[in-house]
Amino acid sequence: MQRYLTFQIYGPMQSWGAVAVGEVRPSLPRPSRSGVLGLLAGALGIRRDEDERHTELDRAYAMAVQPATKGARMADYHTIQCGKRLAKRTYRTRADEVGGLIPKNEDPGTLLSTREYLVDTLFVVTIWPRVDDPPHSLNDLAHALCKPVFTPCLGRKSCPPALPFHPLVQEHDGPLEALDAYDPDGDVLQAMDAAPAAEVYTSEPLDGWQERTEVRDVPLSRTRWQFGLRPEYRIAMPGGAQDEG
Amino acid sequence: MSRFIQLHILTSYPASNLNRDDLGQPKSVIVGNTPRLRVSSQSLKRAWRTSDVFRQAFDGAMGTRTKSMGECVYRALTQGATLQAILEDSKASAGLPTVAEKKAEEIAKAVAGVFGALRKSTEAKKEAEQEAAQEGAADAEKVSEKAKMKEMHIEQLAHFGPAEIEAIAKLVEERRADGKKPDAEELDLLRNSPGAVDIAMFGRMLAASKPFNVEAAVQVAHAMTVHKVVKEDDFFTAVDDLNRDETGAGHMGVFEFGAGLYYLYVCIDRDLLVENLADDEDAASRALEALVRTACTVSPTGKQNSFASRANASFCLAEKGDAQPRTLSSAFLQGIDKPADVLAKAVDALMQVRSKFEQVYGDETPYVFFDVSGAESKGTLQQVCEFVRG
Numbered sequence: 051m052q053r054y055l056t057f058q059i060y061g062p063m064q065s066w067g068a069v070a071v072g073e074v075r076p077s078l079p080r081p082s083r084s085g086v087l088g089l090l091a092g093a094l095g096i097r098r099d100e101d102e103r104h105t106e107l108d109r110a111y112a113m114a115v116q117p118a119t120k121g122a123r124m125a126d127y128h129t130i131q132c133g134k135r136l137a138k139r140t141y142r143t144r145a146d147e148v149g150g151l152i153p154k155n156e157d158p159g160t161l162l163s164t165r166e167y168l169v170d171t172l173f174v175v176t177i178w179p180r181v182d183d184p185p186h187s188l189n190d191l192a193h194a195l196c197k198p199v200f201t202p203c204l205g206r207k208s209c210p211p212a213l214p215f216h217p218l219v220q221e222h223d224g225p226l227e228a229l230d231a232y233d234p235d236g237d238v239l240q241a242m243d244a245a246p247a248a249e250v251y252t253s254e255p256l257d258g259w260q261e262r263t264e265v266r267d268v269p270l271s272r273t274r275w276q277f278g279l280r281p282e283y284r285i286a287m288p289g290g291a292q293d294e295g
Numbered sequence: 296m297s298r299f300i301q302l303h304i305l306t307s308y309p310a311s312n313l314n315r316d317d318l319g320q321p322k323s324v325i326v327g328n329t330p331r332l333r334v335s336s337q338s339l340k341r342a343w344r345t346s347d348v349f350r351q352a353f354d355g356a357m358g359t360r361t362k363s364m365g366e367c368v369y370r371a372l373t374q375g376a377t378l379q380a381i382l383e384d385s386k387a388s389a390g391l392p393t394v395a396e397k398k399a400e401e402i403a404k405a406v407a408g409v410f411g412a413l414r415k416s417t418e419a420k421k422e423a424e425q426e427a428a429q430e431g432a433a434d435a436e437k438v439s440e441k442a443k444m445k446e447m448h449i450e451q452l453a454h455f456g457p458a459e460i461e462a463i464a465k466l467v468e469e470r471r472a473d474g475k476k477p478d479a480e481e482l483d484l485l486r487n488s489p490g491a492v493d494i495a496m497f498g499r500m501l502a503a504s505k506p507f508n509v510e511a512a513v514q515v516a517h518a519m520t521v522h523k524v525v526k527e528d529d530f531f532t533a534v535d536d537l538n539r540d541e542t543g544a545g546h547m548g549v550f551e552f553g554a555g556l557y558y559l560y561v562c563i564d565r566d567l568l569v570e571n572l573a574d575d576e577d578a579a580s581r582a583l584e585a586l587v588r589t590a591c592t593v594s595p596t597g598k599q600n601s602f603a604s605r606a607n608a609s610f611c612l613a614e615k616g617d618a619q620p621r622t623l624s625s626a627f628l629q630g631i632d633k634p635a636d637v638l639a640k641a642v643d644a645l646m647q648v649r650s651k652f653e654q655v656y657g658d659e660t661p662y663v664f665f666d667v668s669g670a671e672s673k674g675t676l677q678q679v680c681e682f683v684r685g
Contacts, residue, residue: 062326062624063517098510122325126335127317142409142483142490144344144497153412154450169325196658197617201299201514201564208336210516210560212622214656237651241327241628 052178054228055188057195057217059086060172060238063124064204065165069266077123077166077205081173082267083113083253084277085205090177090191095199098272103185108269110184111177114225114252116287118234120243121171130161167209170242172235176228180254192217213238224257226250226285250285259283297615300583300683301660302561303623304590304608305521305641311604312552313595314338320526320551327628329523332553334595336515339559340497342596343589347454350489352585354456364455364463365407365447371467372399378464391471398474403447406463409482411449419445458488492582495571496563512568513561513586514620520555521627521641527552552602556609556637558645560622561590580684587613587680609667610642612649613679616660623648639668 065077066085087107096103133139133147134156141147152158177191186194195202195215203209213235222228229250252259261284268278312321314334324333343349351357359382361367370385371378372394380387394402404413423441427434455463462485466477483490498511528549535545563586569579591608599605626644631637653659663682665674 060625061622062519063324124324126322128335128337130337140409140479140483142486143493144341145493146490148341148345150411150449150451150453153415156412170328196619198619199298200567201562201620203514207511207514208516210514210562210620210622212624214619214621214652214658216656235625238625238628241625243328 051221054176054178056176056228056232057215058234060213061204061211063167063209065167066205075165084267084269092200093194093198106185112180112254116174116229116250118172120245124167124169126165128163132159176225188219298617299620300563301614303612304559305610306608307556308604310552310554311602312598321553331520332524334518338595346593349589352588356457358456360452362448365403366444369399369403378467394474401476410453414448512564516560518557518559522631524553524555562620583683584680612664614660614662618658
């Protein structure tokens with residue numbers, strides 16, 4: 051028996067950044083480990099530039115995530131006006147950058163991108179320590195989720211959670227049991243296309259995994275926004291509807 | 296002290312296309328398996344940050360919109376009058392010491408350039424010639440005088456808040472004494488408050504200079520309708536007034552639009568806002584009030600000339616507390632489906648989800664709201680502002 055911290059993640063829109071080098075800023079089909087660690091870090095009050103504390107979180111905790119609804123993807127066409135960077139020009143407000151300080155005949159500097167979001171998706175996440183000396187107890191993490199220091203968001207700042215995380219710390223035989231024992235908000239599930247628990251994705255190889263892939267979501271530097279690769283294991287739940295994440 | 300301030304705002308937009316996708320259609324989103332209209336947070340923030348309402352609410356008073364602040368600075372310095380006197384009467388003269396024309400022009404341009412792009416000298420000259428010709432006074436001296444003044448103008452109207460005018464007036468008096476051109480730091484000071492508040496709230500991300508990055512203290516979600524909306528097509532024709540031979544339209548087209556009641560969620564991290572404003576509590580309070588006023592009264596600008604769909608919020612609930620912030624959007628997962636009383640039903644649904652969260656998850660947060668849904672309105676925007684400031 052081990053202790054697990056299990057909680058729900060739901061918002062009308064979520065976006066868990068995948069590798070994005072060009073115009074398209076895709077989302078992974080489920081919360082990334084770096085995203086969830088970032089959520090916990092923000093809740094604990096760890097700032098972006100505290101690389102060591104982020105690395106420590108990454109070292110200390112394992113994670114498994116289970117999609118509780120089918121959900122869908124949405125592409126958001128996005129334009130940004132971004133004035134020329136000139137040494138003699140200082141933009142002191144956004145209004146300067148989109149109007150006042152840009153001469154009439156100058157290119158307004160519009161950047162295009164397509165941002166991807168997950169909609170109608172509810173996830174259950176469980177966290178457990180994978181080292182003997184984790185920096186925070188699971189109870190401390192649970193407390194931080196209930197009374198966070200920084201505003202929580204689901205991958206992007208514009209994606210607030212729409213349910214309390216409702217973290218529970220309990221003993222279970224394993225992460226699958228922890229996920230199974232958690233009851234996400236019934237009202238929300240009822241309104242969406244709730245799929246029976248189909249599959250679980252974990253950062254550790256657990257009994258019964260069928261597929262090993264790699265995800266680039268190990269936080270290396272949150273200021274330089276660099277992430278490393280890690281393995282991810284998929285486990286199909288018995289009796290669950292099989293579905294592409 | 297409460298860390299988080301959450302705003303839940305319902306605004307009803309008539310036929311409109313506030314925020315378009317790559318096909319020119321209103322943006323949409325699926326919520327609870329049904330299509331809704333959506334306005335992105337970026338679109339909302341742009342409308343707020345560039346609005347005069349935001350700056351006026353922050354300044355606490357009406358300001359002045361002008362292109363010619365540079366000319367006023369020049370006149371104040373060369374005519375020996377205070378800036379205030381010049382703003383009231385451009386020919387004012389009060390016998391104060393004067394600054395040489397050349398120097399005054401440099402100072403004026405430096406000040407004006409902080410608020411907008413300066414006019415090009417060729418354009419200024421052309422316009423001066425045209426104006427002089429119209430007035431029938433085309434002598435060379437007058438034209439060049441006019442052109443000189445116009446070169447101190449900026450291309451677009453800029454909004455000058457009372458605090459900024461005061462700061463410019465102070466700078467004018469300092470320069471009257473020494474005639475020096477203001478340095479970068481002094482020019483920064485002119486824009487300090489509105490600039491700092493804008494960045495403190497919505498953050499800044501500069502890949503080029505990381506040390507100047509500021510973490511946004513305000514989180515804005517995408518606004519979405521509380522009910523199912525299917526986009527509608529407007530087929531339109533335009534008549535060619537000079538075409539008398541052929542029947543039919545001169546132009547045909549289709550554009551899409553939609554109407555609906557939108558739910559908007561905003562969460563402010565008050566502690567971070569204060570920190571971003573260098574611990575200026577008073578500035579943070581004023582910023583919060585400005586944000587509430589702006590979010591409740593400023594609409595995105597998309598297609599406003601075609602639809603005139605500007606609208607004020609019908610309902611705004613503000614909550615204050617330390618518990619985990621969350622939007623109440625799940626109130627609308629099922630969608631409010633009866634066209635009648637959509638607003639009243641949306642308000643009910645919102646308040647129900649709020650109290651359900653309180654019961655089930657135990658996150659108690661004090662709140663106030665204003666609501667125009669019933670026969671009699673409840674609460675006021677002012678009350679919400681006071682609650683948020685407090």
